[in-house]
Amino acid sequence: MKKNSSPYLLTFFACWLLWLLLTASFATDELLSGFLISLVISLITAPKMNILNGLNFHWAFLIGLVRYLVYFFYALIKANLDLAKRVLSKDMKINPRMVEIETTMQSDLGKLFLANSITLTPGTLTVDVNENRLLVHWIDCPENTDLDAITHTIVSKFENYLKGFVR
Amino acid sequence: MTTLTIIALGFIAVAALFTLYRLLFGPSNADRIISADALSLITAVFLLFLALIFDSVLYLDIALVYSILSFVGIIALARVIETKTNNSKNLGED
Amino acid sequence: MHLAGEIILLIGAIFVFLGALGLLRMPDVYNRIQVGTKAVTLGSIGIIIGVALINPLWWSKLLVILGFILLTSPVSSSAITKAFYRSGIAPWRETEKNKNQDEKEASL
Structure with missing residues (x-):
């Protein structure tokens, strides 16, 4: 994973996962609005999420x-x-x-x-x-x-x- | 609602009473704060029971928001206590 | 499934009760925080799992609540303990005695 794009991806997928768990539906409009909102949130907050650097991604x-x-x-x-x-x-x-x-x-x-x-x-x-x-x-x-x-x-x-x- | 659920609710109610006792008569303010913390968690759990009893998923959202608010409140209280002690220490040193 | 859920619910409620009992019985603030945090947290986890077994359709929301409680309950109790400790609330008498001994041993 590239060094500079990973915090964005991580926050984005974490937000979207949270959205999916909370709405608990796979309707298209729900998915789409969740996608947009988590996109905006991840763009704003990702540069400040230094704590996520601690995650150590490897095969296991x-x-x-x-x-x-x-x-x-x-x-x-x-x-x-x-x-x-x-x-x-x-x-x-x-x-x-x-x-x-x-x-x-x-x-x-x-x-x-x-x-x-x-x-x-x-x-x-x-x-x-x-x-x-x-x-x-x-x-x-x-x-x-x-x-x-x-x-x-x-x-x-x-x-x-x-x-x-x-x- | 079955008998087991009612017994479980009874345990929760007694637990709430115990924490309430600490909240009212706790010897120090610190005891009051920690019992308020425990009581907020017990209230969130009680909301889960309400969701079961009324068979409504809305109470789960309320429980989630309630626990978030209580967490923020406790952190704010901790910050207040810390800054207060730091300030008084500085005053004492000056 | 339903019965298992209710039994786990009851076990969780008993742990919450034990936590409150410990809150009542322990001699000083620090021990009370310990008992309160641990037992009430495990009790609420048990109750969440029980509710999820009784009503499996709610699992996603219950999972969010479970993760949130697991992550924040220790953090909040830790923060409040740190604040108490910094503000100079002395631990229980025996704790204090031991701590002084430790300091003496460390300084020697």
């Missing part, structure tokens, strides 16, 4: 996305079962703590996805993002263990999956 883009989504939903359900157990137990076993972790994601979009994933998975909540460090609130931080190793395990799994489709 869709496979990477699907693998990430599957792992993400698995982690989300696990997180919520863990959380339900914690909320329903009589003495809530919590040991909250703020920890800093480093990420190797380079693009803003990658950091956004990583921060969202951390927020929605077991007992962690992203508080702040600075360059390549994330400040994370951890609801049940284990005592007397190597903090670096555990933070590494939090991030590295998601990063592996995320690298399938973003930088």
Whole structure:
């Protein structure tokens, strides 16, 4: 894909896809008006959509996305079962703590996805993002263990999956 | 409407009551803000139930717009809190 | 199909309920945000999937709502937490103790 035309194409197809999903019809006038509106929107906004540069298109883009989504939903359900157990137990076993972790994601979009994933998975909540460090609130931080190793395990799994489709 | 839907609605209603309690009696303003956030999401979910009950697709649009508006509101609140603290810090340093 | 949809709907509603319960029980703002965001988000995802199973014709609009909630709910809770943290709302006592310890360890 050419460097300068790709943001236009991406925004255009994203807008049109959103239009199609919202109208949920394939009537000609609907398609045409959606085409025109997404054309105008993409012409205006595409130069400012720097965040889309983070997408890493290659042959396995869709496979990477699907693998990430599957792992993400698995982690989300696990997180919520863990959380339900914690909320329903009589003495809530919590040991909250703020920890800093480093990420190797380079693009803003990658950091956004990583921060969202951390927020929605077991007992962690992203508080702040600075360059390549994330400040994370951890609801049940284990005592007397190597903090670096555990933070590494939090991030590295998601990063592996995320690298399938973003930088 | 079947029994299961009514039970699910009951759970949602109790959840709304709990968040409403935090909204009214939350010890700090921060608690009030986060419970308003949760309550807006619960309201969007309730609109989905209304779509089921009245069998009308319009409520889905309302739910979508409602969640968009609540997101914008929360982001605006966060910005306000941040700029406020930054300004007061600067004043304190001067 | 219909029954499966209703069961998933009920599971989603139970998760929303648990999230609200956690909002009520947790000791400080940060933990409340955690519980509120996670459980209520998964609950709403469950309810959306349940509605889609009961009424499959609505899938496209429900997909848009699902994507929107998945993308924005963590962002908004993150932004509000950042604002609280910057404005100096101290985390719960035990958190504070641990943080001070960490700072001492880091400075040593």
